[in-house]
Amino acid sequence: MTDSLPIPLSAPLTPAQQTMLVNLVRRAARAEIMPRFRTVTRAEAMTKSGPHDLVTEADHQAEAMLSRGLQRMFPHALIVGEEAVAAKPALREDVSEAELAFIIDPVDGTWNFVHGLPLFGVIIAVTRFGRPVLGLLYDPVSDDWIIADEVNPARMAAVQGSERPVRVSSGGALSELQGYMHYYLMTQARQDKVAPLLPALARCVALRCSCHEYRLLAQGAVDFVLSDVLNPWDHAAGVLICRQAGGVARMLDGRDYNTSITKGVLLSAANEETWTSLKDHFACLLDI
Secondary structure, eight states, rough: OOSSOOOOSOSSSSSHHHHHHHHHHHHHHIIIIGGTTTTTTTTTOOOOOSSOEEEEEHHHHHHHHHHHHHHHHHHTSEEHHHHHHHTTTTTHHHHTSSSSSEEEEEEEEEHHHTOOSSSSSSEEEEEEEEEEEEEEETTTTTTEEEEESSSSSSSSTTTTEEEEEOOOOOOOOOOEEEEEEEEGGGHHHHHHHHHHGGSSEEEOOOOOHHHHHHHHTTTTSSEEEESSOOOOHHHHHHHHHHHTTOOOEEEEESOOOTTTTOSSSSESSHHHHHHHHHHHTGGGGGGG
């Protein structure tokens, strides 16, 4: 007898439903995101948790369009968007109780978007009781995407081309590892502990866009992504895609990632050896 959830025998969405999802995201990007790119000014952007946490009409209108479309396609699913949670934080707690939930980040990388940097994306995660079962990382500028579900491997696709599989890097020695860390979002105590450890790595930066950070991890361009800000709209899709591209993604303390986890450090890496090496290197974060 076991308390674990049964392993699904089929993908959470059929191929036809996945195509419908991609098409909806593409339509929202064409209608609500790209027409506003490089037209919105910094003065027009609004702030949320702080001066660098921005939101625009593109975020609000794209999320509204995506939410309407998903609710029509999946009437019994819970639809939760980043901006909806900002207005009503209790919505986040509903995700871990939902048999089927769609989590929307309508414009991931809004700071980049506002400042005219073409490095932003749309993230859609599908979860079952908080466990990611499908992820979509869409780039509105290139009009391409990486998608995976817990049955099928991660693959990249574009309108004018066939799908191709993506694969994480082979990792390497600590001094060879490159990755992304949300250092400036950490508390001062964590920054003080982590800062002396960064020179041991080949390179550790941040793109201000989880969508592209996880895309590059899945494509083998970098070796890891580490964050202690556990917004599910930033990470749930990327965790699933990392795993389905051959990588390892779990909490630094060894727990499997679930959207119900709000505190801790999430580490996604190229393989088990790389994950363990980074976990040992940043073990100090477990004490803070």
